[in-house]
Amino acid sequence: MILTPESRQELLDIIKGQKIVKTWDGAFCFEPHNTLFIYKDNQWKNIELCFGCKQYNHSKELPVNREEFLRSYQDWINLENFFRKQGAQWEAPKKK
Template sequence: MIRKTIKTIFFLLIFGSGFCFSQTANLNLVKAIQESEKVLLISHEDYRLIIEQPGNSTIIDRELFKDGLPNAEIIQQQIELNPKLKSELADVISYQKNTTDEEGVDCFWPHHSILLYRQGKWSYVDLCFSCDHYAHSPDLIIRKDEFLVTYEQWRTLENFFRKLQLDYKLQK
């Protein structure tokens, strides 16, 4: 009887610890990706366009969205993810967990974004692969302690963009 109880406890400990360690990170973002009607990955120009002419320069501030749609004027490359690629993106994001506190430089000139269209509205995650920082729309719930924390996680996501040939402004 005691031996059977010990075996049961041992099984529960092993099974339970495996379950705890295999939990998915970034559940809210993964769910948002999975439930989106449309997921676009884009590479885009700088938001601030500086037109320099002798003796005069003009600065034009541009937005990621224009009239409620992705701003085609700044988009250089884009791909709409099919269900397989959408699942692959969700997998890349779901395996990110905080293992160290690595920080990049702080330039934040984003040139890549994840755009999600759901319930008649666009959301975004704007990415700067140069400094490894991101910004996102307020409606997305992203756990900063789980999302893109390490250098390796940034490179994995960057490589996903490269695989889809969204390489505008990426280092060669």
């Protein structure tokens, strides 16, 4: 999906609104079903998101501050709710 100017601002507000709190680490399955693609200066960069284990990976050139970005469980819930509001659908990995 391509975000509208309004939904893009909502996404930026979610990311900017994250607070530094105690880190929450979930299990690590890392099966990303969602990716943020960022096009700037004629280059594509991305952030892959796994809402199953609450982990992410990103392009090396993308300046992500790992001390602040998606550090709490609530940060992940807010971002997941944003994706679902935009119509994204996926299934969480099944436990074996």
